[in-house]
Amino acid sequence: MADKRKIKIKVEDLTLIFGKRKQDALALLEKGVSKDEILKKTKCTVGVNKANFEIKEGEVFVIMGLSGSGKSTLIRCLNRLINPTAGKVFFDEHDITRESNKELLETRRTEMSMVFQKFGLLPHRTILENAAFGLEIRGEEKQKREERALEALETVGLKGYEYQYPSAMSGGMQQRVGLARALANDPEVLLMDEAFSALDPLIKADMQDELLAIQSKLHKTIVFITHDLDEAMKIGDRIAIMKDGVINQIGTAEDILTNPATEYVEAFVNKVDRKTIITAETLMFEKNTLVQMAKDGPRGAIRKMRTVAVDVLPVEDENRVFLGYVWLQDLLELEKEKETSIEKALKTNVPSVYKHYSVEDMLPLITGIKYPLAVIDEVSGKLLGLISQTSLIIEATRFGKKEISELKERANEM
Structure with missing residues (x-):
């Protein structure tokens, strides 16, 4: 059955180049010159190379790859924490790359929230105050923002902890606060950059389950970055595998396992426990x-x-x-x-x-x-x-x- 959900995010030829001679490097990239050769000739690094994909509303879209693959760079281009060198990012059909700073700030405050690997909690503030911080920055009245923060804390399983401080909480609980802070803003899109990578394996598995439970209720559009293929297979509706700034393949876990598009992808998925992925x-x-x-x-x-x-x-x-x-x-x-x-x-x-x-x-x-x-x-x-x-x-x-x-x-x- 065809997926009739609307396209929430559309990325067209997104390219990011680090260095002073960006335009020279971009011209070489257009001619098909390799990343290593461009580095030699221009001293510029190609972070993302012509990424193209669409993300449906309510989809969990995982971008994965090893260190240096460009995955975290790519997600930062989606909300312009890093400005792309070329290409377009459409959010509900409007091009974020063309937004003014004022428009972009409003988009980040109301339509997108980000959860980072490092929890970034304010140690002198309570859990409730941390969860409400984004709403405070947005200028929401105190009673309203605390009500929203309490709802978000309950959603992530932290009801009763609202007056504790971060120092009294485990790593997993602190990451739940970070997730609650993002959810309190009621964003349409949730960007999660290696959100569970700093957690130990048992807590990490619990957080993955928690995210799936939350998603089953809220149906957010989620872009999730990870280097862990098992994690990608577990939570992703579709997965994009990156190498050297290039997206090698996009598909469901089964698509990638049964029909790897490149030798790199095939080598990657050979490490996966197939018996838990291949289905009836x-x-x-x-x-x-x-x-x-x-x-x-x-x-x-x-x-x-x-x-x-x-x-x-x-x-x-x-x-x-x-x-x-x-x-x-x-x-x-x-x-x-x-x-x-x-x-x-x-x-x-x-x-x-x-x-x-x-x-x-x-x-x-x-x-x-x-x-x-x-x-x-x-x-x-x-x-x-x-x-x-x-x-x-x-x-x-x-x-x-x-x-x-x-x-x-x-x-x-x-």
Whole structure:
């Protein structure tokens, strides 16, 4: 289904060059001269090289890459903390690169908020005062800004801590305050630059979960910068991978894992735990032959099996809800007994999955069965597709021996 959300941010040929001879460097860049060669000839560094992308309203768009890839430079161009050398940044169809300083200040105050890696809290102010600081700068009346700040603190799970000081809080809690301060402004766009990178792994995972929970309620447009591919895969609706100022690929986690666009991207994603990313939606085949409970008797079901050369088929009811499977051998027995209904042959105690199930979730379900896994709609119960055991086994061969052993242990426990 096509994504009908409007485009919130559009970036066209965005380029940033550091150094005194920017125009000379830009002219060389237009001719296709490499970043290293431009540095030699002009002593200028290409930070971002002709970035082009669109971000939909309510999307979590992750920009990732290693140190020096240009990701943090790029996000600072979106709100013009750094002025780009060339290119355009459209926010709701108006070009931020053409805004006056006064217009830009208003955009930053009302439409965009930024969360940095370093928390930047004011140590002599309470948590409530820190969360309300952006509104104070904006000139909001005290009662109103404190009400908004209290709502934001509750959203990030810090209700009851409003009169504490930053020194009494852990790193994770301080980062929640930073997030609350950004949310209190009620921005349309949230820019997050390595926001969780300074946290230890457990707190980092908690903050990722917290962000996803907040996003499910508020549906902000979020641009998130990270060097951690697992983090990008976890929180991003789409991911842009950068190297040397160039965007190598943009896509969903599965797009990037299954169809890496460059050798660099392929090398990057080889480190990712595929079994937690590849889902039922990717592996299923959709054009299924089904037996209809209300219409097909044993003979009709057998005919369908012979047409597609299989000995088991899924069954649906009159509302197209998945019921289970019937096997050829059982149908042949019913035919001999002159039965006109397939009800006695229907096996309903079969596992099914939703399209978001990962390979890790599905592998234990195929232990001891000899039929495909049904992928059903989470709401209607209708059959969306089938996943063959072969597909899952092929994915399993990509895992290490330790991972496969762990999955077998899980299967035995079920």
